[in-house]
Amino acid sequence: MTGQADRRGSLPADSPPGAASAHAPGTAPPGSGSPEPRRGVAGSGGGPPGPGEAPVDYESSPLERNAYVTAVIHLYRGEISRANTWRQRLDQTTNWAVFTTATALGFAFNTPEHTHFALIFANLLLIILLFLEARRFRFFDVWRSRIRKIETNFFAPILERDLDSPQSHWGRLIAADLDEPRFHLSFLQAVRLRLVKNYLPIFGVVLFAWTIKLATHPTPARSWEDCLARLEYDPIPAWFVVSGLGLFYLALVCVALFCRVDTRHRDDWDIGERLSDLDR
Numbered sequence: 001m002t003g004q005a006d007r008r009g010s011l012p013a014d015s016p017p018g019a020a021s022a023h024a025p026g027t028a029p030p031g032s033g034s035p036e037p038r039r040g041v042a043g044s045g046g047g048p049p050g051p052g053e054a055p056v057d058y059e060s061s062p063l064e065r066n067a068y069v070t071a072v073i074h075l076y077r078g079e080i081s082r083a084n085t086w087r088q089r090l091d092q093t094t095n096w097a098v099f100t101t102a103t104a105l106g107f108a109f110n111t112p113e114h115t116h117f118a119l120i121f122a123n124l125l126l127i128i129l130l131f132l133e134a135r136r137f138r139f140f141d142v143w144r145s146r147i148r149k150i151e152t153n154f155f156a157p158i159l160e161r162d163l164d165s166p167q168s169h170w171g172r173l174i175a176a177d178l179d180e181p182r183f184h185l186s187f188l189q190a191v192r193l194r195l196v197k198n199y200l201p202i203f204g205v206v207l208f209a210w211t212i213k214l215a216t217h218p219t220p221a222r223s224w225e226d227c228l229a230r231l232e233y234d235p236i237p238a239w240f241v242v243s244g245l246g247l248f249y250l251a252l253v254c255v256a257l258f259c260r261v262d263t264r265h266r267d268d269w270d271i272g273e274r275l276s277d278l279d280r
């Protein structure tokens with residue numbers, strides 16, 4: 001009898017003193033395999049408190065390590081799911097840009113009557129798609145930033161068997177970002193990232209096709225005057241077309257060179273307006 005009583009009332013060796021009195025009669029301590037009463041609700045059965053039972057306050061209950069690890073893992077899985085959703089939207093926009101370029105090239109070189117302005121119009125469509133993809137990338141970066149914060153400060157120290165996180169206040173940063181989500185990239189920075197990653201080669205293809213169209217289609221140009229004549233499109237003069245296209249590509253190069261992301265402040269998440277500002 002004594003042995004049975006000892007087995008029923010025994011606790012794990014690492015349990016704190018007084019842990020036995022924290023459980024109501026008939027319930028098993030955590031980790032014993034038996035269901036534990038639901039926290040945050042009074043009574044062992046989840047109903048109203050019975051005679052002599054005090055309400056259970058979930059917020060004032062101590063957070064166990066297992067519960068903390070489980071919560072972080074579930075948060076990580078949720079952020080992965082949302083990041084994958086926005087990643088698919090980014091891929092869709094890039095596919096639209098490739099399809100638009102292919103359609104413009106086929107249209108411009110299909111018949112001699114189609115002018116080079118079809119390729120200039122393709123640039124306008126591409127810049128709209130670039131802006132749309134940059135907006136989507138800002139949302140994707142919100143979830144990706146949280147994922148990287150968890151990976152570098154939670155999973156990496158565990159795998160390295162060094163429980164000191166590189167950023168001691170990373171949990172407070174994620175909590176603040178969950179409470180009031182903010183973009184961590186400006187719009188121009190997002191445009192620059194997508195431009196360098198995907199759209200510069202596409203704009204380059206369009207520019208190369210435009211020069212080939214002027215020089216060889218429908219017949220090879222014999223002189224510079226022939227190219228200038230093909231540039232004109234009444235009432236638009238040739239100099240206006242050349243200067244406008246030159247300024248357009250110069251702006252793309254300036255964005256690619258000067259709108260870089262300052263990585264020194266990326267860990268602090270100190271830039272970007274609230275996501276809710278877009279709804280105003």
